[in-house]
Structures are given as C-alpha cells and as structure tokens.
Amino acid sequence: MAGTWYHHEIRVRYQETDQMGVVYHANYLTWFEMGRTEWIRAFGHTYEEIERRGLLLPVTDLEISYKRAARYDDIVTIWTRLAAMSHVRLEYDFKITREDELLVKGKTKHVWVGKDFKPARIDKKAPDLYALLTNHVSEEA
Template sequence: MSWHEVTVRVRYQETDAMGVVYHGNYLTWFEIARTDWTRAHGFAYRAIEERGLLLPVVDITIQYKHPARYDDEVVVRCRIKELGPVRLSFEYEIARADEPDRLLVAGTSTHVWVDREWKPVRLSKAAPDIYEALSQAAERRE
C-alpha cells in the first residue's frame, strides 16, 4: 500500500506556548497533502472547481500520539481510504522525517462532491474522467 508524501518543516508560528505544534495545524498539513495528492494524480483542485465541482469536508478524525516541535521536518502521508460516486475519504499519517516509523498523528477526512449550489452530485456522472482517475488510484491504494 503506497502513500503520497509531502514534507513540511515546522515553523515557529505553528507552535504553542508548550513548544509543540498547535493541534489545528495538523489539519492544515492534511489539506496540503490532500491537494498535492490530487495534483499528483492529474487534477489540481483549482481545475476541478473550474468545472463547477467542490469537495467540502463533512467529517474529520484525528488522533494525536506524539508532538511535533519547532523546526522538525515532518512527512505527511495521504491516500484514498474509500471512494464512492458521491463520497470520498482520505487517510493520513504524520511522522518525523528522521523517524518515519514513529507515528505522531493519524487521521481521516470525508468529503462530499457538490455543485456550486452545494447540492450533492455523482462524480461518476458529472466528471467521469476524474472519477475514473480516482478509482484507479484507489485500486492501487495510493
């Protein structure tokens, strides 16, 4: 099972008074990995939105296991967890680059395809090319 990975260096402003990464920043890193994953599979979010499709988050889970700290280099891993014609879920892992097997954070995000009026759409009908590309990636568990 392969993951798409992006590397992030923890910036000082991402830490809190305890010297660890503020919990909400991990969600931003999830989004960075997800949008990079999408681009790597041939569909930039901007291009998808230009076709009238939006992919809002409807559910998110996150488990904090160990903290990241200022100037740590972390690897954010992302892949498709589940794919349906209306819903799409991703899973994520975050680890320090120098300790890739020591999980800092794990999580999932679930999204629903909607049009510009925020009405759910079946991606398989609205954009079959995108649905096919996502289906192929999901089969490879990338």
Template sequence: MVPVVHSHRLRVRYSETDQMGVVYHTNYLNWFEVGRTEFIRHADLTYRQLEEKGVLLPLTDASLSYKKPAKYDDEVEIRTLVSEITPVRLTFSYEVVRVSDGELLVTGRTHHVFTNTAFRPIRLSRTEPAVYDWLEKQHKGGE
C-alpha cells in the same frame, strides 16, 4: 490491493507551535489539506481546476488521533491515501511522521462529498468520469 500513498514533506514553522514549541493541534488539519491538495495534484489537476469544472469537495467530517507531538523545526512527512470512494463520497486517510526517526505522530481521516457550486451532491462518476476513475484507481492501488 494496497492504495497509493502520496507523501509530502514540510518543516514545522515557529508560527505553527505554542509556547512550548509543540505544534498546535489544529495545524494538523491544515497539513491534511496540504496532503490532499498535493495528492490531487498528482492527477495533473489542481483544486482550482476542479472547482472551475463545477466540482467542489466540502469536508463533512474529520477525525484525528494524536500519538506524539511534532515540534518546531521538525521535518514531517504527510502521507495521504484514498481510503474510501463512492460516486458521491470520498474519504482520505493520513499519517504524519517525523522524518528524522520515523516516529508516527498523528493519524486521521477526512470525509468529503462531491457537490456542484450550489453545494448540491453530485455523482462524480457522471460529472467528471476521468477524475473519478483516477481517484478510484488510487484507492485500488494504481492498477
């Protein structure tokens, strides 16, 4: 079983770089958010719709490993997949790759917990079983 990988491309903007033209390190976390937002959009669901259903997905932990820098005007691809899922937790894994040469720039993971609007943990498999099933299917390779 190979998880489904969603890819999203973007071009590095000047405002995302430092004086040397290198992407400032915290911007990768923003790109991870773009990756998971677009990943969820493939379920014909937006974060806003999920929140309207009373389901939040707060971040509990993040890790990044920098391999090579992205630079101003590079086109990069954010590759996102569900690497772990339980009824109460979800982990996304990411790769940021430069499109022009396929160079791996950054890898990372974000850990989340499913909560209600009062930030109390919920079991997504009970609250929104269709959403949970879709995420689990992505983790298992879209079977």
C-alpha cells in the same frame, strides 16, 4: 498502484507552534488539507481545475488521533491516501511522521457537491476524474 500512500515533507514553522514550541493541534488539520491538495496534484489535477468544472469537495467528517508532538523546526512527512470512494463521497487516510515515528493519524470524509452545494455525482460530472480516483483508491478495508 491502488491505495498507494503519497507523501511530502514540510518543516514545522514557528507560527505553527505554541509557546512551548509544540505544534498547535489545529495545524494538523491544515496539514491534512495540504496532503489532499498535493495528493490530487500528484495525479495531474488541481483543486482549482476541479472547482472550475463546477465541483467542490467539502469536509463532512473528521477523525484525528494524536500520538506524539511535533516541534518547531522538525521535518515531518504528511502521508495521504484515498481510502474509500463512491459516486458522491471520498475518504482520505492521513499519517504525520517524524522519521519513522508516528505523530498523528487521521481521516477525512468528503462529499462531492456543485456550486449550489447539492450532491453531485462525480462519475457523471467528471468521468475522467472518477476513473482516475477509482484507480487510486485503497483496496484495504
């Protein structure tokens, strides 16, 4: 189903927290990366396989909004969906929750590039992957 949120749970590890037991803010960016990695894996691909095909997907923009703190040993859920895409760009939405409580929300934007870091059209370099992504992009504005 297009735009479906993919989710997976993690337990907050001690090394992800500060002295107060609160998750250090930059760790949410790592969790966004985990979300992207697991999202594409859920659809039968890995970043390793995509990179073997000569495609890279660097982050070009990032938004993050902190609502509540996650703490050591919490079980949190990373929610990820493909929000928008074109032939050369992708945008993901993220939510981090503890049970039904929203902790963080965010967005990352990416551009497809080759190993030379020049923009690459995903529809030309990997039409099968482009078709898969097109089928799973959000229909919400």
